[in-house]
Amino acid sequence: MTSYVYSSVLRDYIEGVIRQKRSLGFSYDTEARILLKFDRCCTAEGCTQPRLDRTLVEAWNAKRPNESPATRMGRISALRQLALYMVQMDLPAYVTPTRHHPKVPRYVPYIFSATELGALFAQIDSCTYCCEVPYRQRVMPLLFRLLYGCGLRLSEALCLHLADVDLETGVLTIRDAKFHKDRLVPMTEELLERCLDYAQLVHRNSEPEALFFVGRPGHPLSGGNVYKNFRRFLWQAGISHGGWGKGPRVHDFRHTFAVHCLARWVREGKDLAVYLPILKTYLGHYSFRDTAYYLRLIAELYPDITARMEQSFGHVFPEVEVAPNEAD
Structure with missing residues (x-):
């Protein structure tokens, strides 16, 4: 977690709400950064009393040029929790x-077909050497x-250390993920073989604490x-992209899995x-509601199995209306 230094008259309360949220299991890093900007705004406005006036709040909540509804919603929500x-x-x-919260369009996960995955991985596998990023x-x-193969969040994959990848048992240790949860994620034999080859080429002399995936x-x-x-891989594979906020996104590999x-x-x-x-535990979901959302997607994407789904889980579909969180 990132720590910031707050200096306005509201610093004690900003730090207090961050402590409270983190004690409940939220990382609250994004909100802490938003509140740092609000803290500076308070200082610039010359606030001298520990209070949140409506005028100040509404000025902060006002839409900014070229700001997306989701970004504005994040600002409003963070300040509302402080209030x-x-x-x-x-x-x-x-x-x-x-x-008064802005309406944020619901993102519908993009589920790659088997054909699209084949075309996409063909382009990924043809990725060439780059001197700036040697590996x-x-x-x-x-x-x-x-x-895709383990349904990982991108942040989880990028935070893997060499010691977190058991090259004997084929089990990944995901540490301090969403809601500070750890979990073990078994890999297929094919993925284990690929990890072994990768480690031998990239991490021959690395320490266990080295990050598994290296950049520059x-x-x-x-x-x-x-x-x-x-x-770039999407474009090369002939898969269209709807533009910013419309996908496909990297996170859709997890949804597709x-x-x-x-x-x-x-x-x-x-x-x-x-x-x-089992799937809930494997994905590291906080509640069954997040996992059950995929039942609805299956019913929409695979009509041939809808009847079988409804026999056991038809009651779930009407209750699940919201897509999993961006970080799920």
Whole structure:
């Protein structure tokens, strides 16, 4: 977690709400960064009293040029939580009503077909040497296979250390993921073989604490770099991109893994009452609601198995209306 230095008259309450949220299991890093900007705004406005006036709050909430609804929503939400915290402390604070929150369009996950995955991985595997990122042609094929083959979040893959990849048992140790949860993720034999080959080529003399996926010499591999390569692979594979916020996204490999996994189990006649908790644990979901969302996607994408799904889980579909969180 990143720590920031707050200096306005509200610094004690900003630090207090961050401590409270983190004690409940939230990383609250993005919100802490947003509140740092608000802290500086308070200083610039000459605030001298520990209060949140409506005028100040509404000025902060106002839409900024070229700002997306999701970004604005993040600013409003962070300040609203600070206001609620201050109200708990019996301090005057204007709490933005939820009806004033901007409407954020729901993102519908892009589920890659088997044909699209084949075309995409063909382009990823043809990734060539780059002098600025010497191991790019080794990193990209394995990274994207782990994202799809293990349903990892990109942040989880980029935070893997060499010691977290058990090259004997084929088990990944995901540490301090969402809600500070750790979990073990078994790999297929094919992925294990690829990890072994990669480690022998890239980490022959590395220490156990070295990051598994390397970027530029002396620098970790960044999410921005991965996304830039991903967009190129999409274009080369002939898969259209809808533009910013519309996908496909790197995170859709995780969604595709879950949907393909559940669809295969249904076709094999597996008891989803037994297998759904396994998928929940494997993905590191906080609740069954997140995992159950994929049941609805299966019903929409695979009409041939809808009847079998409804026999056991038809009651789930009407209740699941919201897509998993961006970081799920």
